Amino acid sequence: MSVRFPLLLSLLLVLLSLVPVAAQAEEVVVYSARNEHLIRPLFEAYTRETGVKVTFVTDKEGPLLQRLKSEGRNTRADVLLTVDAGNLWQAAEEGLLQPVTSAALAANVPEHLRDPGNQWFGLSLRARTLVYSTERVKPEELSTYEALGEPQWKGRLLLRTSQKVYNQSLVGMLIAEHGVEKTEQIVRAWIANLAAPPFANDNAVMEAIAAGQGDVGIVNTYYFGRLLKDKPELPLALFWPDQQGNGVHVNVSGAGVTRHARNPQGAIKLLEWLSSEQAQNLFADANMEYPVNPRVAPHADVAAWGEFKQNPINVSRAGELQGEAIKLMDRAGYR
Amino acid sequence: MSDPSSATTNLSPERAPLAGARSGFFRLNFWDGWRLFALLVALLVVVPLAVVGFSWLTPAADIWQHLRQTLLARLLLNTLWLVLGVGGLTLLLGVSLAWFTATCEFPGRRFFSWALLLPLAMPTYVLAFVFVGLLDYAGPVQTLWREWFGRDAWFPAVRSTPGVILVMSLALYPYVYLLAKNAFQTQGRRALEAAESLGCGAREGFFRVALPMARPWIAGGVLLVLMEALADFGAVSIFNYDTFTTAIYKAWFGFFSLSAAAQLASLLVLLVFLLVVVEQRLRARRRFATVRSSAHTTRLHLKGWRAWGASFFAGMVLLVAFGIPAVQLSLWALGAYTEEFNLRYFGLLGRSVALGLAAAGLVGLTALVLSYAGRRHADPLTRALVRVANLGYALPGAVLAVGIFIPLAAVDNALIELAESFFGLRLRPLLQGTVVIMLLAYLVRFLAPGFKPVDGAMHRVTPSIDEAARLSGLRGVALLARVHLPMLRGGLLTAATIVFVDVMKEMPITLMTRPFGWDTLAVKIFELTAEGEWQRAALPAMALVLAGLVPIILFMRHAEK
Numbered sequence: 103m104s105v106r107f108p109l110l111l112s113l114l115l116v117l118l119s120l121v122p123v124a125a126q127a128e129e130v131v132v133y134s135a136r137n138e139h140l141i142r143p144l145f146e147a148y149t150r151e152t153g154v155k156v157t158f159v160t161d162k163e164g165p166l167l168q169r170l171k172s173e174g175r176n177t178r179a180d181v182l183l184t185v186d187a188g189n190l191w192q193a194a195e196e197g198l199l200q201p202v203t204s205a206a207l208a209a210n211v212p213e214h215l216r217d218p219g220n221q222w223f224g225l226s227l228r229a230r231t232l233v234y235s236t237e238r239v240k241p242e243e244l245s246t247y248e249a250l251g252e253p254q255w256k257g258r259l260l261l262r263t264s265q266k267v268y269n270q271s272l273v274g275m276l277i278a279e280h281g282v283e284k285t286e287q288i289v290r291a292w293i294a295n296l297a298a299p300p301f302a303n304d305n306a307v308m309e310a311i312a313a314g315q316g317d318v319g320i321v322n323t324y325y326f327g328r329l330l331k332d333k334p335e336l337p338l339a340l341f342w343p344d345q346q347g348n349g350v351h352v353n354v355s356g357a358g359v360t361r362h363a364r365n366p367q368g369a370i371k372l373l374e375w376l377s378s379e380q381a382q383n384l385f386a387d388a389n390m391e392y393p394v395n396p397r398v399a400p401h402a403d404v405a406a407w408g409e410f411k412q413n414p415i416n417v418s419r420a421g422e423l424q425g426e427a428i429k430l431m432d433r434a435g436y437r
Numbered sequence: 438m439s440d441p442s443s444a445t446t447n448l449s450p451e452r453a454p455l456a457g458a459r460s461g462f463f464r465l466n467f468w469d470g471w472r473l474f475a476l477l478v479a480l481l482v483v484v485p486l487a488v489v490g491f492s493w494l495t496p497a498a499d500i501w502q503h504l505r506q507t508l509l510a511r512l513l514l515n516t517l518w519l520v521l522g523v524g525g526l527t528l529l530l531g532v533s534l535a536w537f538t539a540t541c542e543f544p545g546r547r548f549f550s551w552a553l554l555l556p557l558a559m560p561t562y563v564l565a566f567v568f569v570g571l572l573d574y575a576g577p578v579q580t581l582w583r584e585w586f587g588r589d590a591w592f593p594a595v596r597s598t599p600g601v602i603l604v605m606s607l608a609l610y611p612y613v614y615l616l617a618k619n620a621f622q623t624q625g626r627r628a629l630e631a632a633e634s635l636g637c638g639a640r641e642g643f644f645r646v647a648l649p650m651a652r653p654w655i656a657g658g659v660l661l662v663l664m665e666a667l668a669d670f671g672a673v674s675i676f677n678y679d680t681f682t683t684a685i686y687k688a689w690f691g692f693f694s695l696s697a698a699a700q701l702a703s704l705l706v707l708l709v710f711l712l713v714v715v716e717q718r719l720r721a722r723r724r725f726a727t728v729r730s731s732a733h734t735t736r737l738h739l740k741g742w743r744a745w746g747a748s749f750f751a752g753m754v755l756l757v758a759f760g761i762p763a764v765q766l767s768l769w770a771l772g773a774y775t776e777e778f779n780l781r782y783f784g785l786l787g788r789s790v791a792l793g794l795a796a797a798g799l800v801g802l803t804a805l806v807l808s809y810a811g812r813r814h815a816d817p818l819t820r821a822l823v824r825v826a827n828l829g830y831a832l833p834g835a836v837l838a839v840g841i842f843i844p845l846a847a848v849d850n851a852l853i854e855l856a857e858s859f860f861g862l863r864l865r866p867l868l869q870g871t872v873v874i875m876l877l878a879y880l881v882r883f884l885a886p887g888f889k890p891v892d893g894a895m896h897r898v899t900p901s902i903d904e905a906a907r908l909s910g911l912r913g914v915a916l917l918a919r920v921h922l923p924m925l926r927g928g929l930l931t932a933a934t935i936v937f938v939d940v941m942k943e944m945p946i947t948l949m950t951r952p953f954g955w956d957t958l959a960v961k962i963f964e965l966t967a968e969g970e971w972q973r974a975a976l977p978a979m980a981l982v983l984a985g986l987v988p989i990i991l992f993m994r995h996a997e998k
Contacts, residue, residue, distance in 0.1 A: 131953075137964040137965070137967060137968055138956065138960075138961075138964050139964060139965070140968075157953050157954075158953070159951070159953050160948070160960070160964060161948040161949055162690075162835070162945075162948070162967070163690065164686075164689050164690045164693075164695075164835070165835060165838060165839060165842075165945065165948065165949050167693075168695060168839050168842070168843075169842060169846075169949065172842055172843050172845075172846035172847070173846050173849075173850070173866070173869070174846070174850055176846075176849065176850050176853050176865075176866055178865065178866070178870075192693050196693075263674075263677045265674065265677070265683065265686075265687060265691070267690070267691075270691065298574065299596060299677060300677055301677065302569070302674055302675045302676070302677050303969045304969065305969050305971075306569075306573070306575070309575040310573075310574055310575045312575065313574055313575035313580060314588075315574040315575065325969060328969075328970075389968075424691065424693075425691070425692050425693070428687065428691045428692065429503050429507075432503065432507040432508055433506075433507055437677060437679065
């Protein structure tokens with residue numbers, strides 16, 4: 103009697119969990135931390151052009167890396183696509199990617215925007231730069247990231263939270279340039295100048311500057327582009343710091359071929375296509391970013407922000423120094 | 438009893454007669470199906486918890502040292518504030534509103550009775566985003582404020598401890614409200630009338646009779662709220678408020694140390710486990726069974742300012758927790774409609790609803806069987822199993838998702854190896870990326886919110902009812918179906934509603950375990966908000982809220998009858 107019902111139920115649960123999935127035809131499978139609305143049009147274009155189907159699933163970087171690691175050699179993923187060099191560096195560090203020899207990729211992606219060991223390649227570029235109120239700041243007053251710690255910016259600086267990887271990479275690059283001790287002084291000086299506690303996102307930083315809570319901040323270029331597209335009347339402008347020195351801190355979204363890819367050739371072809379002249383605008387423009395391929399011009403709206411000198415240090419340094427950067431920011435009280 | 442250990446430990450008065458009636462029927466008592474099922478479900482939850490616990494084998498001393506030196510003091514304090522603040526405020530809001538709508542009469546009571554549940558459909562992170570957007574310096578409220586009172590006019594800081602507590606409490610009070618209302622509605626007025634006949638006033642009746650009688654339900658609701666608050670990442674990160682959970686994510690995504698993250702998370706589970714044990718010890722050996730009687734016939738008619746005060750209070754809570762954010766979301770959704778809407782939305786909506794329904798059914802059924810197992814076997818082992826099975830809710834979603842995924846992938850890998858070495862086949866992973874696994878993962882996560890209401894309802898089934906049924910020859914499944922199920926219907930519906938809405942809002946497990954192409958509304962919200970596109974995210978968020986409203990309204994209509 104009463105034994106049967108729950109027993110059956112248990113049995114059913116076990117049986118149901120064994121239903122197999124049908125195998126699929128040749129295709130490229132992508133694990134992506136870059137969002138669906140930014141990559142779907144791209145993959146659809148690729149399929150139209152080549153007939154190769156691209157299947158993808160999105161998630162945050164951390165879970166995606168863990169997923170790859172747990173699946174080991176049985177993973178279905180051929181390509182890992184993610185944002186921020188730190189995450190790409192980590193994927194390579196954990197042995198989740200494989201080196202790729204491709205003349206096309208070497209020609210399309212500048213050296214400082216790809217892994218020195220060719221395990222991953224930048225595909226779009228974003229700069230983390232200064233944004234200021236055109237009503238209360240003259241561009242001549244601005245110079246470098248470090249200078250935002252000077253006394254004239256007391257109570258005028260606004261920052262995004264240190265939890266965000268973009269700030270961790272920025273501080274990582276500062277460490278690469280100045281060393282830990284000097285960077286910690288810089289960050290402490292920033293914190294002393296804050297007009298409000300750090301915000302959850304770049305948009306909030308810019309809106310607070312527009313509203314007058316502060317006068318200057320640090321943001322990614324595409325956030326600025328998207329906000330100004332919606333609200334062109336906002337009195338905000340970008341400034342390219344450190345043009346006499348090392349240049350603007352840049353970061354990438356990029357991809358690599360997974361170590362246990364079943365279709366590595368298909369994966370490499372997809373990466374080559376993504377870095378090619380025909381796809382670069384499609385890739386970068388969708389998010390108001392810069393193409394990495396130097397032969398491709400950015401979208402007119404993006405080009406209008408002016409040209410700038412990029413920091414030539416390889417972006418993978420940001421990954422190596424990420425842990426150090428977080429510790430430093432925690433010590434300096436940067437929340 | 439054929440199991441001597443449970444005979445000696447079974448002191449719970451409501452269970453004793455039951456066990457007595459069964460003696461001699463089972464030889465196979467220990468591996469009785471009910472207990473076997475409890476064991477199976479507990480195992481399902483224990484595996485991810487064990488994965489998290491095993492992290493202690495991989496030391497992460499330098500991260501711990503760093504945390505101790507810099508953040509630990511603040512985030513412990515912040516977490517403490519969150520527990521006290523959100524626990525206290527949801528208790529206050531949930532119980533008072535439940536009391537008014539369940540036992541009093543005031544203008545608009547029928548409407549508020551179901552409408553006060555609406556915030557359940559509003560994800561906490563959405564509420565947080567709307568409030569920070571509206572009330573922070575750059576938002577419309579403060580902008581207007583400055584125009585009226587000058588640039589330096591004082592305004593309370595929104596991104597602050599009280600701000601987080603308030604927003605989270607507004608989002609989470611429905612758990613307490615729902616369970617407390619259930620309790621007040623089913624406890625009947627007899628005890629209260631008896632108290633009145635002994636000279637208790639209305640206030641005394643509430644504090645000395647009704648409240649203690651509703652305690653398991655209220656405690657269950659508050660516990661759910663605390664688990665949600667402790668595991669929340671979305672809302673606290675919008676406030677940039679450091680808690681234990683933000684440290685977990687920092688360890689994982691920042692230091693790339695999953696083991697440090699899991700170690701921190703295991704402490705969170707331990708904390709919740711202690712809360713559960715302490716609460717249950719405090720009310721051990723009380724019985725809460727009452728016969729459903731003339732529950733609604735004699736409501737307390739509030740008069741004059743009391744009546745309007747009750748309406749105003751309920752109205753304000755509803756306005757702030759649901760009205761304002763819903764209007765803001767609608768405005769954004771309208772603005773983003775042309776850019777964002779496409780036919781794929783029907784697929785997203787359909788999958789969200791299908792997963793929600795399937796999970797609600799699965800969790801409801803499991804909770805029922807589990808609660809029944811706990812009722813039939815009051816021995817420490819089964820009770821411990823039932824308790825453990827409820828702990829999945831205490832982990833931050835992403836940590837639980839990984840805890841589920843690691844063993845899952847290991848099983849898959851082992852199966853593939855086997856197939857390869859025995860049959861020379863190169864198989865694809867069998868388990869990963871199947872909807873069944875997704876549903877099992879939801880079961881692990883949402884068993885607690887499903888179990889609490891069902892178990893609460895189970896308390897209402899008196900031993901005398903069982904005995905009467907037994908005397909008329911009803912046993913086992915027949916007893917469950919014909920006698921218990923009708924009595925448990927309210928609890929089951931509550932469970933199904935909560936789980937349905939919770940599953941639709943859930944992100945990390947959905948993201949990690951979904952089959953290719955199985956995007957849902959929550960996935961869409963994640964995609965857009967991860968890129969800061971909150972206005973575009975209003976469209977899927979609105980769709981999610983609307984889909985969540987349907988069961989809430991149906992459920993409350995049903996419950997009011």
